[in-house]
Amino acid sequence: MKYIDEFNDPELAQRLLDDIRATVTQPWAMMEVCGGQTHSIIRHGIDQLIPAELELIHGPGCPVCVTPLEMIDKALEIASRPEVIFCSFGDMLRVPGSNRDLFRVKSEGGDVRVVYSPLDALTIARENPDRQVVFFGIGFETTAPPNAMTVYQAKRLGIANFSLLVSHVKVPPAIEAIMQSPSCRVQAFLAAGHVCSVMGTAEYPSLAEKYQVPIVVTGFEPLDILEGIRRTVQQLEAGEHTVDNAYGRAVPAEGNPAAQRLLADVFEVTDRSWRGIGMIPDSGWRLAPKYRDYDAEYRFMVSELTTAESTECRSGEVLQGLIKPHECAAFGTVCTPRNPLGATMVSSEGACAAYYLYRRLQPARGEVTNVG
Amino acid sequence: MCLAVPGKVISIWDQDQTRMATVDFGGVQKTVCLEFVPDIAIGDYTVVHVGFALQRLDEASALATLALFRELGELDLEFGDAWQRAAAEAGASPHKQDRGGTTEVA
Numbered sequence A: 001m002k003y004i005d006e007f008n009d010p011e012l013a014q015r016l017l018d019d020i021r022a023t024v025t026q027p028w029a030m031m032e033v034c035g036g037q038t039h040s041i042i043r044h045g046i047d048q049l050i051p052a053e054l055e056l057i058h059g060p061g062c063p064v065c066v067t068p069l070e071m072i073d074k075a076l077e078i079a080s081r082p083e084v085i086f087c088s089f090g091d092m093l094r095v096p097g098s099n100r101d102l103f104r105v106k107s108e109g110g111d112v113r114v115v116y117s118p119l120d121a122l123t124i125a126r127e128n129p130d131r132q133v134v135f136f137g138i139g140f141e142t143t144a145p146p147n148a149m150t151v152y153q154a155k156r157l158g159i160a161n162f163s164l165l166v167s168h169v170k171v172p173p174a175i176e177a178i179m180q181s182p183s184c185r186v187q188a189f190l191a192a193g194h195v196c197s198v199m200g201t202a203e204y205p206s207l208a209e210k211y212q213v214p215i216v217v218t219g220f221e222p223l224d225i226l227e228g229i230r231r232t233v234q235q236l237e238a239g240e241h242t243v244d245n246a247y248g249r250a251v252p253a254e255g256n257p258a259a260q261r262l263l264a265d266v267f268e269v270t271d272r273s274w275r276g277i278g279m280i281p282d283s284g285w286r287l288a289p290k291y292r293d294y295d296a297e298y299r300f301m302v303s304e305l306t307t308a309e310s311t312e313c314r315s316g317e318v319l320q321g322l323i324k325p326h327e328c329a330a331f332g333t334v335c336t337p338r339n340p341l342g343a344t345m346v347s348s349e350g351a352c353a354a355y356y357l358y359r360r361l362q363p364a365r366g367e368v369t370n371v372g
Numbered sequence B: 001m002c003l004a005v006p007g008k009v010i011s012i013w014d015q016d017q018t019r020m021a022t023v024d025f026g027g028v029q030k031t032v033c034l035e036f037v038p039d040i041a042i043g044d045y046t047v048v049h050v051g052f053a054l055q056r057l058d059e060a061s062a063l064a065t066l067a068l069f070r071e072l073g074e075l076d077l078e079f080g081d082a083w084q085r086a087a088a089e090a091g092a093s094p095h096k097q098d099r100g101g102t103t104e105v106a
Helices: A010-023 A033-043 A069-079 A100-109 A118-127 A144-156 A172-182 A193-199 A204-211 A223-236 A255-268 A289-294 A296-300 A315-319 A351-359 B059-072 B076-081 B082-090
Strands: A028-034 A053-061 A084-088 A109-116 A130-141 A162-168 A188-192 A215-218 A243-245 A267-274 A278-288 B006-013 B018-026 B029-032 B045-049 B052-057
Touching: A010 A223, A028 A172, A028 A193, A028 A223, A033 A053, A033 A188, A033 A351, A053 A172, A053 A215, A053 A223, A053 A315, A069 A084, A069 A100, A069 A130, A069 A255, A069 A296, A084 A100, A084 A118, A084 A144, A100 A109, A100 B082, A109 A215, A109 A278, A118 A130, A118 A144, A118 A162, A130 A144, A130 A296, A130 B076, A144 A162, A144 A255, A144 A289, A144 B052, A162 A267, A162 A296, A172 A188, A172 A204, A172 A278, A188 A255, A193 A215, A193 A255, A193 B052, A243 B045, A243 B076, A255 A267, A289 A296, A289 B006, A315 A351, A351 B045, B006 B059, B006 B076, B018 B045, B018 B076, B029 B052, B029 B076, B045 B059, B052 B059, B059 B076
Parallel strands: A028 A053, A028 A188, A084 A109, A084 A130, A130 A162, A188 A215, A215 A243
Antiparallel strands: A162 A278, A267 A278, B006 B018, B006 B045, B018 B029, B045 B052
16 A cells, blocks of 8 residues: 555544445445545555545636636736735746746736735735735635725725735535536535534535535545545435535534624625636625725726637636646646646646646556446 | 745734734744634634734644645745745746756756
């Protein structure tokens, strides 16, 4: 067993695997929603340790991967302006826009800064009152409350030279879109643990019921993922479809009420395009009208952008779980972390990057066929 | 990006009427906003995402996760120099290797 010694508790890992093996009687396909889970699964070879009947379909939960190309191009245009200090999380630096990335903008003289917390960008704004400071606010429900708090503080403290370029996305509408796709093979979901730390589990029972799929809230560590798979398989084999929480230590059922209140104040739900996937109704957040003065899209009014996506890149199909990364002809040949064609090859949470880093020298296990 | 790292609250103070803390992540200390976890106290463990505490966590779980993250290099990813990492991945520095420990041929 080539990976199991790397688990922090190999005996527990073995027990979980034994239990999964003893439960499985037929093929099942489940989707891990979060890119952090995908990374962990590939890094630790979890997809190769579990019984061959089980397929893990990698989901769209990589925030930098699904940020729409048009928004990346807007960010690059704003970041290039001489009056702007453009702040971002580090994992956006090499996400490809139509013809460059933030790393390139910086090398061309743009003032691009990486921050640990969005509040750091607010501090930069206070220290540079004669400059425009923009923070690139992307991410799922986990990252939205910190960005909401930063805009709330900017307004409360009157820091007028700060603005947020917002492209937040939400998990439940994506689950809905995946289940409504004619090519959907997903029979169960491992829900994203830290998204649920914020939002709780209340949004999921109606989805489990409507689409007859088990939804198991799952953490990110290898043992958490095995436990999530174990509970999912139990439900699938028993013909059940309920919401179960396998990450209780960080996910109370109600989530984080203070964060939810602030989200409701600062943001409003909007349709959002997902890179490689397309528009998903009500799947995003934008700033509510009373915070519009702090919206970088309104402040800078970037227009006349012509976006151009790579014609070779199949990251959209990867993000929808329709193909595995190595099934794309560009994977590992013209598309590598050094020269990424798509965002999935860049981020630590992107499925293509994970396969490239941990899998490219190993023979692939036979794919489990469609069990529809 | 949804990585959240457990840490121990070392000190708490008020900044512009906002509750802030110094949180220790196994040796790395960061300033963290506590506004979403109003009842957390010095000595408690909390799950932190991009400088914001999101939930309380029990000590045993927190320490186990921190030990695992350190071993896996996740703490470097969270708190390390993103420019250096981006430069290495872009091949801008001949002295750096990519995170997989392999040298690119492209």
